[in-house]
Amino acid sequence: MDNDSLQAEEEAVRSAWGTAFQVDPAPGAERYYLTVAYPYPSGAMHVGHGRTYLVPDVVARFWRMRGRRVLYPMAFHVTGAPVIGISKRIANRDPAAIRLYRDLYRVPPDVLERFVDPVEIVRHFSDEYERVMRMAGLSIDWRRRFTTVDPHYSRFIEWQVGRLREKGFVVRGAHPVRYCPLCDNPVGDHDLLEGDRAEVIRFVLVMFRWGETLVPTATLRPETVYGVTNLWVNPEVTYVRAEVDGKAWLVSREAAEKLSLQDHEVRVLEEVPGSSLVDQVVSHPLSGDVPVLPASFVDPDMATGIVMSVPAHAPFDYIALRDLQQEGRYTGIVPKPLITVEGWGECPAKEAVERAKVANQHDARMDALTQEVYGAEFAKGRLHARLGGLPVREARDAIGDLLIAEHGSAVMYEFDTRPVVCRCSSRVYVKILHDQWFLTYSDPAWKELVKEYLSGVSLVPPEVRAEFERTIDWLKDWAATRRVGLGTRLPWDPTWLVEPLSDSTIYMAYYTIAHRIRELDPALLTPAAFDYLFLGIEGEELEGREALAPLREEFLYWYPYDYRFSAKDLISNHLTFQLFHHAAIFPPGLQPRGMVVFGMGLLNGAKMSSSKGNVFLLEDALAEFGADTVRMFLMGSAEPWQDFDWRNELVASTRRQIERFETTVLDSLRGGGPPSPIDDWLLSRLQRHVARTTRALESFQTRQALQEAFFGIEADLRWYVRRQPAGSAGGAGALQELCSAWVRLLAPFIPFTCERLWEALGQDGLVSFAPWPLADPERGRPELELGEELLSRTLEDVESILKLLPITPKAVEIALAPDWKWDVFRTIAASEDRTTAVRAVMQDEGMRRRGKEAADAARQVTTLIHRLPPALVDGLLRLDLDEPAVFAGAREFLEQELGLPVRVVGAEESDNLKAGMALPFKPAITVE
């Protein structure tokens, strides 16, 4: 079929579907509610997105055919900041942005003009998403579509955050963020030109006293304060004396600027050259008096620009000291060890440096040595007994807290890697934001509750459970408000917006009423209204209960949802967040029931990424290959949780497979004749495929399901046709029955083709709502299946012999094993221990009389049984396979296949030597 008529056919099917996937509750009818993470529509969909929404569609279609009322809704997540940046870049005529949107996403020029308004971007792409999703045949109830900035939805978010606050899960606090002074805004990863992996780390400032001036040294290891022998300053650097919160501090010029962003009042008083600090003496209650020494490794742009020196435990400090001492200076200073580490001597830093034969402080290996020593001390180190003997792991925080509480220490934040640069090319600093609102995911009781619920959630694939559990443990408080972006304002503090991940945690509940709540006046949607809608609370403040009652009812019909689908990168945030929020807000009976986690998409082996241009738009794929081909490829190339790789040449062959299926079905309908003897075999096999396809789809294995439903049935049909006398296509009845089931089994995957075929089969209505085939155990004919298995194995054997023989064959004799060998077979197959089975056989009087012949047969049969699939052996044990009858019925078939006369005889009637080798299920073959 050419692409134009394919499009036309698809359009016809789409219009036949019409509004069929809109679904309302039907009391008494079982429901199936699945949701998928809604998209952030800031660009066009690519095939990777395609799979994310197709998997739930296939599952939805499957359960629909099994008679459930299936709700598959969709909405658009438009809150957040990215789209703001995009519109700015477009307004600024940023060439990369323009190229992406104009050329890759093919936004028409007039629409692109409007993208200077961020709302226009999400509006445009929401519509595009819906259009392309419809093209792909997604069976979504579009009446329920909404965006996260709709006024009704905002009321819902207000209720939600209010509810969480009442429960004590929302608190106010300060929070260090990456901050661009030029943009005057916090910056996220996507706003950065450089340093997107940089983490904010927390230093403790140990305050040394130098006369009236405080000298703060920044450390990650406050416990080592007891081992300080000196400070380091860089003599090349200009330091400043500054008034910080009313006290005089001495820090690098850079540090002064940083501190001013971190909650300190900073006023620079005067410059102090680093060189003038050298040899000064400073003191700290926990370290005593120590001198200030020069070191070139000290970076003025790292924290305060002044470092405390612990040569016993810090390789840098040790080597810098040694360098000086080798010049004959400061020879009086000796390292002061304070930590013991198993496997290391008294001064691990010294040991590490000497073992590595480091020449001086400029050695490139210093970072690695530092890591090694720090790692060992953190993992296994203990403070000396005189200092309390705590493990380093615990002492670090304890002493840090002590310093802050009693010795005037402060905290300073700094990036672990630099530089960090904003897209506007300004440098990025750490700034402490105040009045930030947090969700207290660190709350142990909340974590416990979530874990308890998680244990009842079905997870697909099960391996992800560990990741969820770890995420729950690891989550800290989450800054849940933002200053910029689209979103809902915090009801009690409207200067803040609700953060975009926080506003999308329980919206699955909102879908259930999204189409009806729109009819209501937003003013009616008070917290009391939502308390009633979702929690059934009928408080005094509740108004308009009558209008809300049907919504409450619908919510209860659908909720809790059955499965949530999402890519696996959301485990560590969204998927776990939504568990927290459900746990906090909904009663036990309305908690999530299951989640399916997807793998990622690759394009020709490389990661799909819009920014890198390595994407294939879903719309283009649909236009080029047709919706069914795209669907079948995406469902069949890997299971949902595995990564998949889109390769055009593989997709093209999928299209041929669908065409083959269609022709096969149409041909069988036309060509069917009178019943044929192996109709029953075909239908018996069909039961198996139905059962297996069903089981696969019940556990979301789309690939496995396709293997059974498509390739499994196709292979049977090929054998079936082969088994027909020349010119016959097979029994019309059997083919009709097979095709009817086949079309239905494939309908969730390739619904467009199947709707057409369903009609061609003369069936009424839509296949999308046709009953899913039921496997009928009564139709199973294991003895026929064994017989065909025997034939095909024998045929293969004959063919492989023919191939090897150099002679021109004239005839084939097939000699069947005598009954007594079947007795041997049964004895051995039934025995527990097959190694002793030979002996068991020989215990029989009749066998003993046969002597060596019987013993040989027993050995051969043992080998054979090992090689056959256990299920087959079981079958042979349970059923009496009438080998002579099987071959008698298939002689003509064999002759036709082999092009040779075939003689079937009992082994004992044969003159051929080979005949003696005949075994049960493995006839002896003699080619003449």
Next chain:
RNA sequence: GCGGGGGUAGCCAAGCGGCUAAAGGCGAACGCCUCAAGAGCGUUUCUCGCAGGAGUUCAGGGGUUCGAUUCCCUUCCCCCGCACCA
């Protein structure tokens, strides 16, 4: 670095103690069918073999077992997440 998941024939991928030289698909080769095919059908696709068989394989190394692709340990390599961001 920390946490999670993987490495199977030319490619994708199933298998997860004896069915296994290893399903299925793709690709490739040959044959048939055809006026001709990129369509369909059949055969082959680790090595060897004039009888349905034999030999070496499932990232590398070690171990458990009568027996390991499948279980344990270890090394190497790849992917995902690590937060204020969708």
